[in-house]
Amino acid sequence: MSADEVKATPAPEVSEGLQATVMKMVEEKKTQFVAKIDEYAEMEQIKTIADKANQEPKTVAMGIAGAAVFFGVMTVVLMVGxxxxxxxxxxxxxxxxxxxxxxxxxxxxxxxxxxxxxxxxxxxxxxxxxxxxxxxxxxxxxxxxxxxxxxxxxxxxxxxxxxxxxxxxxxxxxxxxxxxxxxxxxxxxxxx
Known part of the structure; x- marks a missing residue:
């Protein structure tokens, strides 16, 4: 039998409820995948900054977190004072x-x-x-x-x-x- 002789089998009938559930699961997995990609991209940006500064990525991440805390504290101080x-x-x-x-x-x-x-x-x-x-x-x-x-x-x-x-x-x-x-x-x- 050649490939031309094989007949394509039709897709089985699937209920709409099952189809909606599968689509929902696919969307959830897609969202999780995109979140992982974004997280990976952020880490790559931190690594790039660290490479430019010739420092460890953890040190750069701590510096960014420290700057965020500093700006938060300064905002509170300026609003109060x-x-x-x-x-x-x-x-x-x-x-x-x-x-x-x-x-x-x-x-x-x-x-x-x-x-x-x-x-x-x-x-x-x-x-x-x-x-x-x-x-x-x-x-x-x-x-x-x-x-x-x-x-x-x-x-x-x-x-x-x-x-x-x-x-x-x-x-x-x-x-x-x-x-x-x-x-x-x-x-x-x-x-x-």
Missing amino acids: MKTLLELALYIPAVMKSIKAIESPEKDDDTDLLSFWVVYCFFTICDPFVQMVFFWVPYFGLFKFAFLQYCYRFKGTLFITETILKPVYNKITAMMEKAAPAAPAEAPEKAD
């Missing part, structure tokens, strides 16, 4: 500029910096109360930092001083002058 870092990023340049302004003979920079320090102190004093109200706003400290940077870098304090602080100051001073009796022009003489 973000407020302090932002405060320092604003405070240190302002102090340095203030010292230069004290030593300079010009008066314009003094007025600008005094206005900034008034706004900065106002925010510092009001911060606990504002935090209680806006605790639900994500990155509120970052918004506060951006606003204070605007005040410091772009002379925003002059705008704040002219539109908010001076009118409030004038109203409070007028109320205080109205409430307090006028002081005598001269101190009375001591009676003997």
Whole structure:
């Protein structure tokens, strides 16, 4: 019998349930195989890096794991200590500029910096109360930092001083002058 004479036998009938089960098993094996290939490729990348660095693959893998832990810890530290870092990023340049302004003979920079320090102190004093109200706003400290940077870098304090602080100051001073009796022009003489 030659190959031409042999008749192909038809495939046996298979139920759909069995066919679905077999296909599911094939997909699972395929997924496992692809995962093994990916794992092998990652190990090959680590080996390639290790070969370039002339180090053992285990050493390189430990270095990568150490870097991941370091970045994780730094992320936590920065998220927890973000407020302090932002405060320092604003405070240190302002102090340095203030010292230069004290030593300079010009008066314009003094007025600008005094206005900034008034706004900065106002925010510092009001911060606990504002935090209680806006605790639900994500990155509120970052918004506060951006606003204070605007005040410091772009002379925003002059705008704040002219539109908010001076009118409030004038109203409070007028109320205080109205409430307090006028002081005598001269101190009375001591009676003997």
